[in-house]
Amino acid sequence: MTTDTIALIRNSLDSLRKSEKKVATCVLGDPKAVVTSSITELAEKSGTSEPTVIRFCRKLGLGGYMELRLNLARDLPSSKYIFENISTEDSLAGIAGKVINAHSEAISNTLNKLNLDDLEKAVQLLHSARRVEFYGFGGSAIVAKDAYHKFFRLGIPCAAQDDSHMQVMSAALLTPEDVIVAISHTGSSKDLIDSARIAAKSGAKVIGIVGNENAPLIKYCDIALSAHSQEAAILLAPMTSRLVQLAILDVLFVAVAMKNFHGTKDRLDRVKRSLVDKRH
Amino acid sequence: MTTDTIALIRNSLDSLRKSEKKVATCVLGDPKAVVTSSITELAEKSGTSEPTVIRFCRKLGLGGYMELRLNLARDLPSSKYIFENISTEDSLAGIAGKVINAHSEAISNTLNKLNLDDLEKAVQLLHSARRVEFYGFGGSAIVAKDAYHKFFRLGIPCAAQDDSHMQVMSAALLTPEDVIVAISHTGSSKDLIDSARIAAKSGAKVIGIVGNENAPLIKYCDIALSAHSQEAAILLAPMTSRLVQLAILDVLFVAVAMKNFHGTKDRLDRVKRSLVDKRH
């Protein structure tokens, strides 16, 4: 249902007439220019006439040329999505824009990058787990804790471990019915790899959430969900990566929760009610 | 540099004439409609005339009405209807899509909702603070901890407190040079309000990060940054809210970091180097 106009043009290229195709190649060649061009300019540049351009638009299922322009404006990697780094010259508004846009973009990209098969397997594992443990250090410890906060409401016995000693001890005591979720941006933290190895040795299933497809941690994972956050700005990379990790865990949480919707709803309501006395 | 047009309108709302403001509220009220409207339609709907609409566009620094339409089209969510709730019938791909889209949307909206003046003041406070403390409970405790993780790298003495007793004790010891950041989705946690009140009594500045503009907590804040996440799906609300809070703190962090770029860069490098031995 994602109507990317440029993809649409490319797909319907075959069903176009000769001169309409000229228009199409012209649009595909420089879509950005179309946004700022009038129909006359486009007709001229493509060596055709205005009505041809209109017919071209109609063939795409659009109402007219205006609609094409607006759609292209919407779909283009507009100046809004900047992977630039922040510079000292930036105004506060500029900084806010860059940070927010980098985040938003990173999150959207996650959806494309996610492997649905692996995701499905991860959901199955978590759903049928006797116990779930979330491991992470530093920034990823926060993600682990957040995951714990969510998953424990599902009634699944779980814990977040951000202490390397606790992790190995806990990992040693796991059983094949248990699952650990190992979270790491680099995917190369020695301590975390140790913990994952020990957990695997105990027979527990290991789900890795990493920000890099070549991470050594992946070798010790049954399933690795890579939150590859493309070459975002250096300064922002750790933040976007963390946000993406959180989003992946949110997806896992919701998916697992939906496996047993009524029980979940009841449980979430009870959690909610338990907090009312804390309100002002 | 190219800021979001909607945010631009919101910010320049003060410098507009009476009837231009009518146009502005009309655009802000339903930006999507503007994209498909002609200048005449917008003039009519806002109860003004075409020239007023043009003048409004010029005030924003745009060339004319067409540019406004194109910019709005570009900034708007790509026509996916998102704010739906998850249902039990959803496929995994559907769930992932909805969660990710809700998140992405919430983050983008943050930019529009943020009040730049308040943001600027918050940056100033944090930059010149002798000490910064982050307070939060439950899910917001995680956000607090995340903020602590970031800000301590700037060399600012700081801490995250997620224990109500520690909070009040710590708050009682603060000085007018100190700043606390009180984080709460509902903005009505009794304990957090207590902590904020005590901190204020000690003379410390209070920055509130809340998900609701009518939160009681705001009364005790010098600056309240509202991460109002619009009526997102019920099940997803806590998650998106948390993501938005994180994003706001990211913006604050980057902005404060940029106040002293060279020092920051050096410090971040040192932190990075300190971790290399932990790598595989």
Add this chain to the structure above:
DNA sequence: ATAATGTTGTAAATTTACTACAAGCCAGGT
């Protein structure tokens, strides 16, 4: 070869964006 069909461009119609100017409004001063 010629009729039939399909494709493209010309020219006119209609809508849209924009400009020049005049009417209205709200000060401040007499």
Add this chain to the structure above:
DNA sequence: ACCTGGCTTGTAGTAAATTTACAACATTAT
């Protein structure tokens, strides 16, 4: 209170845009 000067706002007109109707041309089939 009433005028006056400046500042807003709307009316009416203009130029330019998009879209339509139709005619000319090309292509294919009979």
